[in-house]
Amino acid sequence: MARSQRKKKKPIRVEPEVDLYDLFGAKVGAEMTFTAEVDARLAATDLHQVLAEKKGRKPPTLREKLRTYPPPQEELDLHGTTGPKAETRVAGFLNAAAALHIRTVRIITGKGLHTEGPAVLPPIVEATLADLKQSSRILHYAWDKKHRERSGAVVVYLK
Numbered sequence: 001m002a003r004s005q006r007k008k009k010k011p012i013r014v015e016p017e018v019d020l021y022d023l024f025g026a027k028v029g030a031e032m033t034f035t036a037e038v039d040a041r042l043a044a045t046d047l048h049q050v051l052a053e054k055k056g057r058k059p060p061t062l063r064e065k066l067r068t069y070p071p072p073q074e075e076l077d078l079h080g081t082t083g084p085k086a087e088t089r090v091a092g093f094l095n096a097a098a099a100l101h102i103r104t105v106r107i108i109t110g111k112g113l114h115t116e117g118p119a120v121l122p123p124i125v126e127a128t129l130a131d132l133k134q135s136s137r138i139l140h141y142a143w144d145k146k147h148r149e150r151s152g153a154v155v156v157y158l159k
Contacts, residue, residue: 062140069157072106073097079110083124090128094138098158106144111152125154 076093078086090107097105112119129141139159145151 066140066157069104072104072155073102075106075108077108078121078125079108081121083120086121086124087128090125091132094132094156094158098137103158105156105158106153107156108153111150122151122154129154129156 074093074097076089078089081089086109093107094105107125109121109125110119112122126141129138132138133141137159139157141154141156143151144153144155
């Protein structure tokens, strides 16, 4: 579903005679600071139990993270683009996609079948993506058919 087609939630209207303190479980006149609220919540739990549970969790692996990503949501086709222009277009496209909260994109480079000699765009695009990954602007990228030489597109997973 496109972003513009999503239904916006309407705000809830509360009648003036409704006591918001009762509605949200707060006590009248008992304004708690954030620190006091956190202390009150933590006092109700065993701190040692919370820490033990936290230590037992392992951070998710890259494979586990990528499972949560959707299939490519947008594509950039670089057919007929020169090398320097491709670098600029890839960086701009990924910045725009990140600004729109798009998580997965496909960049089509082509296999270089219509050029004399080796393909020009795949190594340039891969170098650009490697730089973006090193600077932590993207999470991961993978060629569609596992190898750059056999694939004409790369899937990029944005942070």
